[in-house]
Amino acid sequence: AQSVAQPEDQVNVAEGNPLTVKCTYSVSGNPYLFWYVQYPNRGLQFLLKYITGDNLVKGSYGFEAEFNKSQTSFHLKKPSALVSDSALYFCAVRDIANDYKLSFGAGTTVTVRA
Amino acid sequence: ETGVTQTPRHLVMGMTNKKSLKCEQHLGHNAMYWYKQSAKKPLELMFVYSLEERVENNSVPSRFSPECPNSSHLFLHLHTLQPEDSALYLCASSPQIRATVNEQFFGPGTRLTVL
Numbered sequence: 001a002q003s004v005a006q007p008e009d010q011v012n013v014a015e016g017n018p019l020t021v022k023c024t025y026s027v028s029g030n031p032y033l034f035w036y037v038q039y040p041n042r043g044l045q046f047l048l049k050y051i052t053g054d055n056l057v058k059g060s061y062g063f064e065a066e067f068n069k070s071q072t073s074f075h076l077k078k079p080s081a082l083v084s085d086s087a088l089y090f091c092a093v094r095d096i097a098n099d100y101k102l103s104f105g106a107g108t109t110v111t112v113r114a
Numbered sequence: 115e116t117g118v119t120q121t122p123r124h125l126v127m128g129m130t131n132k133k134s135l136k137c138e139q140h141l142g143h144n145a146m147y148w149y150k151q152s153a154k155k156p157l158e159l160m161f162v163y164s165l166e167e168r169v170e171n172n173s174v175p176s177r178f179s180p181e182c183p184n185s186s187h188l189f190l191h192l193h194t195l196q197p198e199d200s201a202l203y204l205c206a207s208s209p210q211i212r213a214t215v216n217e218q219f220f221g222p223g224t225r226l227t228v229l
Contacts, residue, residue, distance in 0.1 A: 004156070009154070032215065034217055036220075041222070041225050042222050042223075043118070043120075043204055043206075043220035043221045043222045044204065044206075044220040046217040046218075046219070049215070049217055051215045058130070090157070101159060101162075101170075102157075102159070102218060103156070104156040104157040105156055106154055106155055106156050107154070107156075
């Protein structure tokens with residue numbers, strides 16, 4: 001069965017500092033990996049995805065994520081965090097055996113202080 | 115916002131009430147989903163519809179009853195709920211159900227409180 005782990009419930013950074021949100025996954029086949037962000041009182045918004053190809057994926061709002069097959073990780077990164085990046089971030093994985101099912105992590109709350 | 119709308123945004127109901135949640139997508143997608151979001155837990159997939167046909171029912175209690183009259187609309191009918199059913203209910207859509215590369219588009223959710 002596919003699964004995702006987000007080891008940190010909360011990440012706190014100062015504005016202007018690098019931001020990393022961690023995600024590890026487990027699938028039986030090739031992983032298709034996604035990051036979503038949820039702002040207060042809003043639904044989830046798609047940030048980026050890895051399907052194949054370049055291990056560094058660029059997405060919306062200056063975010064990028066690095067796929068690492070040997071470590072089964074897909075960490076989300078932003079070089080310089082903004083206060084407006086404060087939100088709940090979800091990693092998700094889909095595997096080809098159950099290709100309509102997205103398995104989500106429990107989420108990581110990011111707080112960026114001014 | 116994202117092309118997926120949900121009403122109502124907030125709902126408070128007693129355990130004996132019957133209510134319905136509504137979702138509408140304006141994206142021309144063929145697949146629609148209901149998720150339950152509880153604090154500190156992964157999103158739970160409840161139901162999946164593809165072209166108005168239910169594909170997945172993830173061991174959801176019968177007090178939740180979905181309806182998909184067409185590919186643009188999805189309902190979740192609620193009756194005799196329990197306080198532990200209080201959560202954010204999210205609707206999502208995607209172009210097709212079995213297109214692995216497609217992301218899902220989410221609505222803003224309905225915050226449900228069961229008293």
